[in-house]
Amino acid sequence: MKNQLYKVFFCAVFLLTFDCTVSFAFEPTDSTYKVAGFRGSHIHNYKSEYWMAAGNAMSKNFSGYSTAAVWIVSFFQDDGSSQMVFPSDGKQYAGISFSSVDYAEAYLSKFDNSGIKVWLQVEPGNADMITLINMVLNRYKQHKCVVGFGVDAEWYRNNGQYPNNNYGIQISDAEAQAWEAAVKSVNPNYSLFLKHFTESHMPPKYRGNIIFVDDSQQFSNLNDMLYYFKKWGSTFASNKVVYQFGYQADKVWWSKYSNPPKALGDAIRNAIPNTAGLFWVDFTITDVFPLSITGIESDPAGAPGAYELKQNYPNPFNPSTTIEFTIKESGFVTLKIYDLLGKEVATLVNEFTAAGKHSAIFNSAALPSGIYIYRIEAGGFTAVKKLVLLK
CATH class of the missing domain: 2.60.40.3080 (Immunoglobulin-like)
Known part of the structure; x- marks a missing residue:
């Protein structure tokens, strides 16, 4: 249950989000724009064709919903830094490390021609957020699939002291306003989302056009999930809210539904009027959308049989x-x-x-x-x- 998350040790694999579902720019006054899809990243080694098929299958569950995704482009490290999924530009940045190759470019290039809209999400750690926003969006702004930037706030200034970590610190009003301005300075049509499993980590008053994403887990049943999701929706009633769900911790009950994405998604959108997005988490996505959905499982290039x-x-x-x-x-x-x-x-x-x-x-x-x-x-x-x- 969401309010118990501070008292229960989370298995890190369930929290390393995310998140691969969505990219769009919607305004709080838009009562019609709805999206559904997935949270994802390169680490699962699924081909882009699979992600696109899974996203389309998710959105087709809900009439009038477009396909979207949250694509993770940086991961929190134990030393408090944020590791990007692309190489360095040759400069040194405090709290930021880099990969040897660009793991996002090929996926985004495929997404460009699919109609999927993508938010690029970071797990910021101790890195400077304005630096991350400019670094990520300026690198990938040429992709027409990209429509925004996301912050997994669980990892914002996270102390990394498992199991007693702080799950990040609260984002101030000034920070939220500055981050949104930085995102829109790259493209005024881009939107910013902030994600966490507790309202107290979100900015206390500033709302702007921010999209607020709840990724709570460890519920006893669907009604329990709706109870906490509705609290999130009412807290941010003036804005669009998005829900990321389907975690392994809840599989014991959601797996009993014949079509879990539709059952959970319908319940959420019927109960929470400002719901604008429904995203299935990548950790269990193949349980509800099998790899055979496209006939293409994973990238065969160099695919090994053993370590x-x-x-x-x-x-x-x-x-x-x-x-x-x-x-x-x-x-x-x-x-x-x-x-x-x-x-x-x-x-x-x-x-x-x-x-x-x-x-x-x-x-x-x-x-x-x-x-x-x-x-x-x-x-x-x-x-x-x-x-x-x-x-």
Whole structure:
């Protein structure tokens, strides 16, 4: 139950949202514009065709609803930073790290021609929000599918101290107003959404044209969910509200419906008049919209059958060597080098990585000769091997 969330330890996988559903610009005075779709990201390794088919299947449950998606473009890290899903522009930014490749571009290019509208969502951590807004929107503003920017406020200034984290801090009125202005400075038709599972983390008074998204979970049944969702809707009655649902924590009861997306969605929109969006969360999306919906499951390029960490080559080496590894499913991967005392001497990989075969180069120019250990962690898989540096 939503009000109990502070008392219950959430499994991080249920909270790492999101969120892939929606991109649109609607004004509070618009009583007709409605969207439905999904929250998603590259980490599941589903092809864009699947996401589009799932989004269309979701919106078709509701007459008059258009297809939309929330696409995650940055993920909260344990050190409080926000890791973008695209490479750096060469500059240094406090609280922001980058991926080696752009994981969003190919999806957005496909979405451009599908009619799906997309919000680009960040998990901001300690990063400066205005910097994130400008960085993300200026990078992807050429895509016609993009219609706005979203903030998963659970991760805004989150202290990262599981299980006693603060689930972010409250967004002030001044911050909300400045963020909305920054979004609209890139494109006046763009909209801003703010997401959390408790009203107290939202701006106390400022509303503007912000869309307020509730992603609560851990309900006992549908009526329990509606009770808390209605509180959200009434708190932000002057604005459009959106609901993200379908979490694993609630599957014990929603799975009993013959068509869970429609059953939950109909109940929400009938109970809450300012509902403007309905999004199924990515964690369970294949339970309600099977991969076979398109006949295309995941990206076959380099799709592996197992996890593997290979022996480095050359070995012995001086000064550099290559380490190859294969991961079965997209996810967060770390590949680190240690000396024989267990001291970390280098980090080669520390980011969300697509499924498939990969390689990393270890340059040991600053290290003395000796035996070192390299260790990979990915999707529950761990492996350790030795390498020999001879100078």
